[in-house]
Amino acid sequence: MSSIIIGAFILLILLWVDxxxxxxxFQKKAPKVTFxxxxxxxxxxxxxxxxxxxxxxxxxxxxxxxxxxFFTVRNDQISKDMFKLLKEKAETGVTxxxxxDWFGSITLKxxxxxxxxxxxxxxxxxxxxxxxxxxxRLNRRNHRKITIIDDNISYLGGFNVGKEYLGADPKLGDWxxxxxxxxDKQMALLLQNIFDYDWEIxxxxxLKRNPTKPLKGNTSFTIHITEAGQLEDLLVKWLQQAKHSIxxxxxxxxxxxxxxxxxxxxxxxxxxxxxxxxxxxDHPLVKPTAFPYYRKLLAAGGSVHFYNNGFYHAKIxxxxxxxxxxxxxxxxxxxxxxxxxINLKMSGDKEMIAPIKDAFLKDLKSSFPATxxxxxxxxxxxxxxxxxxxxxEGLL
Numbered sequence: 245m246s247s248i249i250i251g252a253f254i255l256l257i258l259l260w261v262d263x264x265x266x267x268x269x270f271q272k273k274a275p276k277v278t279f280x281x282x283x284x285x286x287x288x289x290x291x292x293x294x295x296x297x298x299x300x301x302x303x304x305x306x307x308x309x310x311x312x313x314f315f316t317v318r319n320d321q322i323s324k325d326m327f328k329l330l331k332e333k334a335e336t337g338v339t340x341x342x343x344x345d346w347f348g349s350i351t352l353k354x355x356x357x358x359x360x361x362x363x364x365x366x367x368x369x370x371x372x373x374x375x376x377x378x379x380x381r382l383n384r385r386n387h388r389k390i391t392i393i394d395d396n397i398s399y400l401g402g403f404n405v406g407k408e409y410l411g412a413d414p415k416l417g418d419w420x421x422x423x424x425x426x427x428d429k430q431m432a433l434l435l436q437n438i439f440d441y442d443w444e445i446x447x448x449x450x451l452k453r454n455p456t457k458p459l460k461g462n463t464s465f466t467i468h469i470t471e472a473g474q475l476e477d478l479l480v481k482w483l484q485q486a487k488h489s490i491x492x493x494x495x496x497x498x499x500x501x502x503x504x505x506x507x508x509x510x511x512x513x514x515x516x517x518x519x520x521x522x523x524x525x526d527h528p529l530v531k532p533t534a535f536p537y538y539r540k541l542l543a544a545g546g547s548v549h550f551y552n553n554g555f556y557h558a559k560i561x562x563x564x565x566x567x568x569x570x571x572x573x574x575x576x577x578x579x580x581x582x583x584x585x586i587n588l589k590m591s592g593d594k595e596m597i598a599p600i601k602d603a604f605l606k607d608l609k610s611s612f613p614a615t616x617x618x619x620x621x622x623x624x625x626x627x628x629x630x631x632x633x634x635x636x637e638g639l640l
Contacts, residue, residue, distance in 0.1 A: 259379045266380025267472070267581075274472035275441070277451050281465040283590065284428040288599040289401070290558075292409040292419050296322060302393050303329045309339035311392045311439045315348035315385065315572075318406035319356060326405055327360055334364035341365075343443055345386045346372040348404070368443060370584075383639055386442060387572050387583040388469075389423075390435050398432045399425050400588060402557050402572065411554060416524055418554030420607060422493075422570055422600065424588070431465070438469055438586065463592035468571075471584040475573055479503050479580070482563060482589075489516040491562040493604055494575035495555070497521050497534045498637050503580070504537060508544045517546035519575075520608055522556035530576075530640050532626045533633030535619050542616060553610035559587075560600060568597035577638045 289295045303310055303326075310333060317323050334340040342360065344352060346369040357367050370386035391399040401423025403409050411418040426432070440449050451469075468478060483490060483506040490510055497519060499507070511517050519541065525531040538548045561569040571587030573579040590597050622630075633640060 262379040266377030271472045279467040283463050283465050287425040289423045295403050302397050306393050308394050311341045313343040313390050314404050315345045315387045316404035317344050317349045320407045323405050330365050331363035342367045345370050385583045388586045392432050392436045395432050398435045416555035420556045422558040466589040468587045473581050476580045486563045488564050491518045493520045493558045493560045495557045496530045496574045496576040498576040511544035511546045519548045523550035523552040524555050529633035532630030548614035549611035551611045565594050567591045568600045
């Protein structure tokens with residue numbers, strides 16, 4: 245028995261060393277660039293049926309190339325519908341590339357991938373675990389979800405491809421997400437540049453800033469790509485700018501100490517801090533692990549609301565009346581420090597962020613406020629899950 249305990253201890257030490265060295269390695273390699281852009285009109289999509297209808301329509305009309313990146317793609321019917329479209333376009337001579345995350349799409353069958361490739365669709369899985377830094381790589385995810393069609397139409401947001409995003413999972417119910425569609429050449433070319441960067445494993449192309457001309461006025465879009473800790477610095481900077489209100493929508497809430505301290509300090513200043521998360525859980529550990537954060541936030545004067553009209557998967561932050569961030573990053577340590585994420589920051593214009601703010605306020609009405617009594621009245625199973633989750637919250 246003692247030899248087993250010693251062996252387990254040595255294994256944990258080796259995993260920790262692997263993770264720490266791997267983290268430093270990828271932090272040195274991580275791109276440190278942001279991409280300011282002239283603001284443009286966008287369409288906010290919050291329902292899966294509308295998202296897939298729009299996406300499939302644009303794919304059907306593609307003339308030159310289609311570049312699609314998702315964290316998760318399933319083997320179900322909606323996924324097969326997408327595969328069918330991609331094969332048809334590839335067979336007509338359109339360049340089609342599909343990038344999926346190795347872990348997020350681990351259930352995607354090899355037979356389906358082989359069938360796609362036989363039809364001319366280029367398929368790649370991001371971040372397969374390998375040496376060196378095997379354990380770190382095993383926890384590294386390409387969580388970016390972008391689509392670019394004909395260097396003109398682009399999509400960015402929280403939806404993946406699977407029946408649950410249509411509300412077809414009986415345990416989760418209706419699915420609520422935020423995804424945006426843009427018809428804008430400068431945005432499409434920028435996202436294509438980021439897609440190409442993720443696609444190439446070795447000889448990665450340079451990430452080019454665009455445009456080169458100075459932006460006009462105080463309104464702007466800014467694309468941020470993060471993958472090894474940069475997002476924490478950005479969030480701290482953004483949250484410290486708040487004067488009146490901070491609103492956060494996320495399926496998971498496990499912030500770093502620096503980020504959470506910003507929220508507590510905002511509460512102390514009298515800033516209205518509101519967090520919206522789902523009442524339902526799609527992970528056994530994440531929800532109970534967040535409860536200590538909710539208790540502290542409530543005690544500081546913030547408010548926490550549980551969305552109870554299905555599953556809430558949106559990833560947004562709103563600050564005051566003229567600032568919004570929408571993208572693929574959850575409000576948790578995995579997105580802050582491990583995942584490859586992409587976020588679009590909009591600033592300087594109340595009207596520009598109005599669709600996102602209106603959607604958030606609508607979803608807030610479909611929620612109930614957390615109370616100390618509710619947080620304390622949890623099952624023994626949930627409390628045990630919370631204790632376990634606390635031990636590994638950096639990987640959740």
